[in-house]
Each structure stands twice: as structure tokens, then as C-alpha cells.
Amino acid sequence: MEFKDYYKILGVDENADNKTIKSAYRKLARKYHPDMNSEEGAEDKFKEVAEAYEVLKDEAKRAEFDELRRYGHFAGNGFEPPPGWQQAHGSRRQGEAQFGSDFSEFFNSMFGGGSHEFDFRGQTRQQQSRGRDVEIEMPVFLEETLNDKQKTVEYQLSEFDGRQVKPVKKHLRVTIPQGVTEGERIRVKGQGEPAMGGGIPGDLYLHIRLVPHPLFDVQGRNLVVTLPVAPWEAALGAKVTVPTLEGDIKLTIKPNSQAGNKLRIKGKGLKRKGSGEAGDLLAVIKVVMPPGGNKETQALWEKLSESAAFDPRSEWSNAS
Amino acid sequence: MTQRALTVTVTELSVSDLCQLEHIEEHVVAEVVEHGIAEPLAGEAIDEWVFDGTSAHWIKKAVRLHQDLEIDWIAVSLVIDLMQQKELLEQENERFRIQLGRFMD
Numbered sequence: 001m002e003f004k005d006y007y008k009i010l011g012v013d014e015n016a017d018n019k020t021i022k023s024a025y026r027k028l029a030r031k032y033h034p035d036m037n038s039e040e041g042a043e044d045k046f047k048e049v050a051e052a053y054e055v056l057k058d059e060a061k062r063a064e065f066d067e068l069r070r071y072g073h074f075a076g077n078g079f080e081p082p083p084g085w086q087q088a089h090g091s092r093r094q095g096e097a098q099f100g101s102d103f104s105e106f107f108n109s110m111f112g113g114g115s116h117e118f119d120f121r122g123q124t125r126q127q128q129s130r131g132r133d134v135e136i137e138m139p140v141f142l143e144e145t146l147n148d149k150q151k152t153v154e155y156q157l158s159e160f161d162g163r164q165v166k167p168v169k170k171h172l173r174v175t176i177p178q179g180v181t182e183g184e185r186i187r188v189k190g191q192g193e194p195a196m197g198g199g200i201p202g203d204l205y206l207h208i209r210l211v212p213h214p215l216f217d218v219q220g221r222n223l224v225v226t227l228p229v230a231p232w233e234a235a236l237g238a239k240v241t242v243p244t245l246e247g248d249i250k251l252t253i254k255p256n257s258q259a260g261n262k263l264r265i266k267g268k269g270l271k272r273k274g275s276g277e278a279g280d281l282l283a284v285i286k287v288v289m290p291p292g293g294n295k296e297t298q299a300l301w302e303k304l305s306e307s308a309a310f311d312p313r314s315e316w317s318n319a320s
Numbered sequence: 321m322t323q324r325a326l327t328v329t330v331t332e333l334s335v336s337d338l339c340q341l342e343h344i345e346e347h348v349v350a351e352v353v354e355h356g357i358a359e360p361l362a363g364e365a366i367d368e369w370v371f372d373g374t375s376a377h378w379i380k381k382a383v384r385l386h387q388d389l390e391i392d393w394i395a396v397s398l399v400i401d402l403m404q405q406k407e408l409l410e411q412e413n414e415r416f417r418i419q420l421g422r423f424m425d
Binding site: 218 | 388390423
């Protein structure tokens with residue numbers, strides 16, 4: 001059994017008072033809490049810190065730990081409690097793992113006996129433990145949000161087969177409801193990690209990530225598409241074909257349109273959950289110059305330049 | 321070991337589901353809602369409240385922060401609010417980056 005020096009884990013002296021222990025725990029908990037730190041290993045570190053705090057904040061547990069620390073001895077890499085310690089400290093089940101507990105074997109050998117189990121928040125639970133919830137990212141194409149969509153989810157779980165913990169690949173077919181949005185989480189009951197020892201399995205949470213579309217950007221329920229137009233189409237107006245998620249449509253560009261003008265196409269955005277109601281598609285005009293040109297087009301541009309007498313930077317001269 | 325694909329449905333959570341799963345009391349759910357961390361999808365009285373997966377995700381986070389960091393609900397709601405804002409800003413940043421790319425090309 002590996003010995004855990006809870007004082008060392010919290011970075012405090014063995015004579016530290018409760019206030020110092022609490023302060024050390026808070027600092028480390030803030031640093032390694034899995035909700036604040038997504039780095040690999042942070043969660044394990046947090047559990048270690050929480051376990052140390054669980055023992056050191058409690059007078060009785062701390063006294064028991066101090067006794068073990070003082071009189072136990074180290075053999076090779078392992079640790080052995082002092083002779084007779086197990087019997088003297090309740091009905092602990094030596095060598096039996098406390099599945100469902102997030103605490104170490106060392107902790108369970110000290111405090112995890114009987115019908116009680118502790119989780120890493122120090123709650124004593126008499127009920128069966130529950131498997132861990134699992135969250136995975138679920139890429140969804142914009143087109144797939146328009147209707148309920150069956151998708152296959154593949155992920156890996158750890159399962160205990162009675163002897164050891166093994167990775168298991170899971171395949172699920174999940175119906176993603178119409179109108180899901182970026183960042184949304186959907187819960188699939190009972191498809192998380194199984195509970196060791198026959199408890200209820202955890203849940204699976206699918207974190208929806210809308211796949212960036214090559215043409216459309218998402219703004220709430222609205223979609224934005226950049227509409228490239230030739231300078232003469234912007235000047236004279238035109239009928240153009242614009243893509244939507246549900247096929248092409250015809251759109252009229254008014255004469256004298258400016259770059260950046262938005263044309264709103266009602267109901268061609270993303271759908272709202274539960275109702276068929278949809279946002280709009282906004283086509284943003286981008287004036288694109290034709291590449292190069294020949295003598296004839298050059299002459300036409302020159303003629304235009306002379307007759308239009310247009311200064312696009314007139315605002316600058318007014319400002320200076 | 322690979323398991324065959326299984327068809328499952330997406331489910332919402334009642335207050336009693338949440339209390340059972342997270343080992344919390346009803347009043348904790350009430351605190352979370354009162355502090356604007358999550359909003360029930362439906363239900364008038366607390367025992368009728370129903371939450372979607374997104375709310376459940378933030379409620380779980382809030383409960384963990386409250387218990388593990390020993391911070392009060394106001395501080396928890398501030399942290400959750402900042403976390404949600406960060407998530408939104410990251411999404412927005414990504415969106416603007418792609419949008420800008422379209423105008424620059």
C-alpha cells in the first residue's frame with residue numbers, strides 16, 4: 001500500500017493549525033479543481049488534495065493519521081501500518097478495494113470500512129455508488145440541426161470486469177433534437193461510466209459543437225453568408241443565385257448597393273427547438289474586382305473614372 | 321472490446337433526478353436557480369421543475385465548486401457566469417476569425 005503524507009500533499013507543517021490547513025487546501029483546490037483546470041493530471045491532483053484535507057480538517061481522522069504516520073513503517077516502496085493497527089481501528093476490509101470511492105487505497109484502509117463509503121467531497125454515503133458522468137464533444141453539421149437527426153457516437157469507457165479495469169469502446173445511436181445550438185449539452189441517461197460493484201451507471205453528456213461551415217457563419221438563429229458581387233452588379237443591380245442550407249434561391253441585388261450591405265432572407269436560418277420557426281439568412285455584399293483585364297476593359301474603367309468623378313476618401317479630407 | 325450500437329434517447333432531468341444523482345437536497349437546486357445559474361425548462365413549484373442537459377451540466381459544476389472550494393452561492397454564481405461568458409467569447413472569437421478570413425481572402 002502506498003503511504004500518503006497528507007501534510008506534504010497540502011504543503012503544511014505537521015503542527016499546522018486548522019486555519020493554515022484550510023488556507024493551503026483552498027489555494028491548491030482552486031489551482032487543480034477540474035472545473036477550473038482542464039490540464040491533464042489536474043483532477044488526480046485535486047483528488048489527492050481533497051483527500052488530504054478530508055483527513056487533516058477532522059480532529060479524529062487527523063489523530064488517527066498522525067498515529068499511523070508515526071508508528072507505521074516503510075518496506076521497499078510500500079507502507080505497512082503498525083502491528084495490530086487494522087484490528088484496533090474498526091472493521092476494515094484489508095486488501096478490498098472500495099470501488100465507487102474516489103479516495104486512495106490508503107484512505108480506504110484507514111476510514112473506508114463497514115458499509116460507509118466516502119466520495120472526494122467527504123460525504124459519507126450508505127447508498128450504492130454511481131458511475132462517473134462522461135462528457136464528449138459532438139460535432140454537428142449545420143444541415144443536421146434542421147431536423148431531428150440520428151447520429152452514431154463513439155467513445156471509450158473504463159469498465160471493471162471483476163479483475164481489472166479495461167477500456168471499452170461504446171457505440172450509440174442518438175437522436176440529436178432539431179434546433180440544437182453551439183455549446184449546448186444533451187444528456188443521455190445511463191450511458192456514462194458503469195459503477196463498480198453494481199451501482200447505477202453515470203450519464204453521457206454530449207457537448208454540441210457546430211462544425212464551421214465553408215459558406216455560412218452562425219449568429220444566434222441567423223446565418224450569415226458572404227455574397228461576392230462584381231462592381232457592375234453592385235452598381236446596376238442583379239439577380240444572383242444564393243446558397244441556403246436547403247438549396248439555392250434567387251436574390252435581387254438593388255442598384256447602387258454598397259459592400260457590407262446586408263440582404264435578409266426570411267426563414268432560411270437555423271431552426272428553433274420544438275417549433276419549426278427559423279431564423280434568417282443574411283447575405284453580406286462583398287464587392288470583388290475582376291482579375292487583371294484587357295485594354296478594352298482598362299479603357300472602360302478610365303472612362304468611368306472620368307465621368308463618375310468619385311472620391312471614396314472624401315471623409316478623410318473633411319476630417320483633416 | 322467493442323459493443324454494438326444501441327439506440328438511445330436524450331432525456332431531461334427532474335429535481336428529484338438531480339438530487340438523487342448529485343447527492344444534494346432540494347434546497348440546493350433552489351439556491352442554484354435563485355442565483356441564476358440554471359433555469360428550469362418547465363414547472364411552477366420546485367418539485368415540478370425540469371432541466372435540460374445544459375442546465376444539469378452547470379448545476380453539477382456549481383455544486384462541485386460550492387462544496388470543493390467552500391465558497392458561497394454568490395461567488396459560485398459569479399464563477400459560473402464568468403465560465404459561461406468565457407465559453408461564449410471563445411465561440412464568438414472563433415466565429416469572427418472565420419468571418420474575417422472570408423473578407424480577407
